[in-house]
Amino acid sequence: MRCFTLGESSCYLFIGESESPFGELVKYVIVYFSRFGNGKKLVDYLVGKLKEKNGVVQLFKVDEANPSAMPEADVYVFSAAAEAMSIQRDMKKFMKNLNGMDGKKYGIINTHGMKKDRLDKIEKILSKKKMVKVAEVAFHVEGDVQTGNGLMAGWEAKLDEFAGKLEQI
Ligand SMILES: Cc1cc2nc3c(=O)[nH]c(=O)nc-3n(C[C@H](O)[C@H](O)[C@H](O)COP(=O)(O)O)c2cc1C
Numbered sequence: 001m002r003c004f005t006l007g008e009s010s011c012y013l014f015i016g017e018s019e020s021p022f023g024e025l026v027k028y029v030i031v032y033f034s035r036f037g038n039g040k041k042l043v044d045y046l047v048g049k050l051k052e053k054n055g056v057v058q059l060f061k062v063d064e065a066n067p068s069a070m071p072e073a074d075v076y077v078f079s080a081a082a083e084a085m086s087i088q089r090d091m092k093k094f095m096k097n098l099n100g101m102d103g104k105k106y107g108i109i110n111t112h113g114m115k116k117d118r119l120d121k122i123e124k125i126l127s128k129k130k131m132v133k134v135a136e137v138a139f140h141v142e143g144d145v146q147t148g149n150g151l152m153a154g155w156e157a158k159l160d161e162f163a164g165k166l167e168q169i
Contacts, residue, residue: 026055026167029071032079032109033062033091037148038141039111042159043079046109049163062090067097075105075134075166078122082112087121095125107135107166113145135165 028050034040047057058071062080070076080091087095087110108122117138126133137158141150 024054026050026053026075026169027073028055028057028075028077028166029065029073030057030059030077030079031062031065031091031094032059032077033081033088034079034111035081035083035088036146036150038139038145038150039079039081039109041148041151042109042111042139042155043077045156045159046077046163049160050166053163053167055167062094065094067094068099070098070101073104075107075169076101076131077107077109077166078126079109080111080118080122082110082114082116082118085118087118087125092121092125095122095129098126098129098131101126102130104131105134105169106131107162108133108137109162110136110138111141111151112138113141113150115140134169135162137162 030043032039032043043059047059050057078095080087086092106126108119110117110119112118119136119138123133139151139155143150
């Protein structure tokens with residue numbers, strides 16, 4: 001037990017050493033597709049952010065997860081590149097095959113090389129699964145995209161805001 005003393009003889013706060021000072025753990029499952037590594041950079045950063053705030057995070061590449069037997073989580077995150085005017089096809093197939101996700105909360109991330117993002121395509125699929133969106137964010141990539149260095153300045157702050165919305169559930 002630790003006691004933080006603010007006044008002369010008063011003890012305002014006790015924290016048992018086996019307890020987290022932040023309350024309940026929040027469980028996240030993240031599934032992503034990233035061809036060149038830009039999206040991978042985003043999800044790796046997000047994992048770090050969520051863990052800082054008491055999150056327990058499982059991260060899967062799209063081919064490592066089973067859409068009809070997803071692990072339990074408080075929030076699911078799907079991160080996908082735009083390809084061929086839509087969402088990259090493995091990710092699209094994965095989301096279309098999700099089962100038993102009614103009422104589950106989700107956040108979505110989209111990287112895109114053209115002007116238009118494809119968040120709407122993801123949302124359309126997941127709303128058919130009766131999932132509930134809590135956050136979305138898109139990142140336009142340009143320049144050194146094929147070496148995974150196509151994210152534009154300020155991407156971390158954008159992702160911090162997204163992580164904040166996920167944490168508010
Ligand atoms: C085969 C292919 C098709 C693509 N088609 C599109 C597209 O239709 N619209 C778009 O905005 N970006 C398109 N892009 C760009 C990708 O969105 C971009 O490479 C990706 O977001 C980068 O993320 P990643 O490094 O995680 O793969 C395409 C890229 C590839 C390789």
